[in-house]
Amino acid sequence: MTVPPPLRLVADAVAPMDAACSVHAPGYVDVEDGLVAGVGPLGGAPPPRPGAAVLQMGGLLLPGLLNGHAHTSMTVLRGTGEGLPLDRWLREAIWPREARLSPADVAAGMALGSAEMLLNGVTTTNEMYFFPEQIAAGAARAGIRAIVGAAVISGPERFGSPAGQITEAVALSERHAGDPMVEFTLGPHSAYTVGDEALAAVRDAALAHGMAVHIHVAETRSEGAPVEERTGMTVPAHLEALGLLEARVIAAHGVWLTPDDMALFGRHGVGVAHCPGSNGKLASGIAPVRAMREAGVNVSVSTDGPASNDDLDVLSEARLALLYARLRDGDAQALGVEDALRMVTSEAAAALGRDDLGALEPGRRADVVRFSLDRPEYGPLEDPAEVLGHLVWAGSARDVTDVWVGGRRVVENGALTTIDLDAAAAEVRQIAARIAG
Numbered sequence: 064m065t066v067p068p069p070l071r072l073v074a075d076a077v078a079p080m081d082a083a084c085s086v087h088a089p090g091y092v093d094v095e096d097g098l099v100a101g102v103g104p105l106g107g108a109p110p111p112r113p114g115a116a117v118l119q120m121g122g123l124l125l126p127g128l129l130n131g132h133a134h135t136s137m138t139v140l141r142g143t144g145e146g147l148p149l150d151r152w153l154r155e156a157i158w159p160r161e162a163r164l165s166p167a168d169v170a171a172g173m174a175l176g177s178a179e180m181l182l183n184g185v186t187t188t189n190e191m192y193f194f195p196e197q198i199a200a201g202a203a204r205a206g207i208r209a210i211v212g213a214a215v216i217s218g219p220e221r222f223g224s225p226a227g228q229i230t231e232a233v234a235l236s237e238r239h240a241g242d243p244m245v246e247f248t249l250g251p252h253s254a255y256t257v258g259d260e261a262l263a264a265v266r267d268a269a270l271a272h273g274m275a276v277h278i279h280v281a282e283t284r285s286e287g288a289p290v291e292e293r294t295g296m297t298v299p300a301h302l303e304a305l306g307l308l309e310a311r312v313i314a315a316h317g318v319w320l321t322p323d324d325m326a327l328f329g330r331h332g333v334g335v336a337h338c339p340g341s342n343g344k345l346a347s348g349i350a351p352v353r354a355m356r357e358a359g360v361n362v363s364v365s366t367d368g369p370a371s372n373d374d375l376d377v378l379s380e381a382r383l384a385l386l387y388a389r390l391r392d393g394d395a396q397a398l399g400v401e402d403a404l405r406m407v408t409s410e411a412a413a414a415l416g417r418d419d420l421g422a423l424e425p426g427r428r429a430d431v432v433r434f435s436l437d438r439p440e441y442g443p444l445e446d447p448a449e450v451l452g453h454l455v456w457a458g459s460a461r462d463v464t465d466v467w468v469g470g471r472r473v474v475e476n477g478a479l480t481t482i483d484l485d486a487a488a489a490e491v492r493q494i495a496a497r498i499a500g
């Protein structure tokens with residue numbers, strides 16, 4: 064990939080998502096070699112770098128949003144089996160279609176879903192699905208940064224054995240070592256679908272190769288019961304006993320974590336991907352976000368897959384996370400606007416173990432999103448910092464106009480510069496019709 068020239072972005076407001084949650088109004092962001100080279104209030108900014116293009120953007124600049132848990136290739140299954148209870152939804156609608164999915168279908172679904180995410184201001188997504196190499200190919204086509212959890216399952220024969228899946232994931236990880244656009248991780252679906260032997264092999268591979276582990280934990284109230292009956296431990300305690308929490312782990316959902324589970328996750332630096340929209344749609348429950356964060360757990364607010372949510376709009380999930388946390392605790396101070404924004408930027412990056420992402424800070428990757436402030440819902444502003452509240456409570460991903468990933472402008476004035484959206488959507492429509500059988 065060619066390196067874009069140095070760039071200075073000037074905006075009415077810049078919220079770098081630093082520790083103080085500053086808003087520089089007006090502010091600037093300098094970009095060089097795909098990294099943030101400087102950020103701050105425009106008054107007192109150093110001269111732009113030699114040869115830099117200076118773009119007077121107006122609007123609000125934020126770090127690109129992160130999606131901490133998704134199965135984006137499932138765009139090809141969106142809308143399927145609406146209203147069926149979970150077991151019938153899987154058996155009658157999802158599994159028969161998934162059995163007909165080819166690797167190329169997975170890439171096409173990923174490309175379209177990645178395009179949707181970029182248009183929604185998401186610049187990094189943490190994935191888990193079959194055919195990891197095709198997930199990465201679809202992401203690359205759209206120009207999104209991807210963390211690709213290679214599914215590890217003891218299931219359909221055509222996906223091979225868990226040992227084979229792990230070997231493939233390790234090979235992909237090594238082949239792409241140092242590639243800033245894609246990281247391969249291990250994606251054992253859950254402790255209730257993957258046996259102890261395979262989980263131990265995941266642990267060994269993760270520790271030997273420095274790979275992260277992406278796994279579903281405590282999504283529903285009853286899913287952990289077989290593990291508890293067999294081992295006498297909750298799923299998080301069982302994962303600790305297996306040594307899996309020695310690795311960098313991101314646990315999706317965490318709706319039914321006990322206080323001891325949360326303390327365990329906090330001690331081991333396990334990140335949790337909170338998926339309020341998916342949990343609401345499937346009536347799984349309301350995750351204890353405040354308690355998790357008080358236990359020292361980094362939380363990423365995420366979409367889950369588009370077959371069960373159904374859009375890939377992280378900002379709308381941030382608003383849901385606020386609403387749910389406040390309703391759960393009956394306390395309007397349970398979670399604040401800044402918390403919600405951290406959980407889709409800097410804290411999400413920490414949950415994913417990626418300190419190169421999630422903030423506009425010198426040395427981090429230049430993933431930037433611009434929101435237009437032209438619509439009436441962004442006023443009035445007594446204080447520039449109020450723009451963050453307006454963004455979360457009144458704004459929406461519809462206000463995203465421009466997106467840079469590693470300094471590359473992938474959305475310009477509301478349009479993708481990378482792929483033909485109509486063609487990508489047509490391709491997915493054809494796949495959906497074919498796999499419906």
Ligand SMILES: [Zn+2]
Pocket residue numbers: 132133134279315367368
């Ligand atoms: Zn999931």
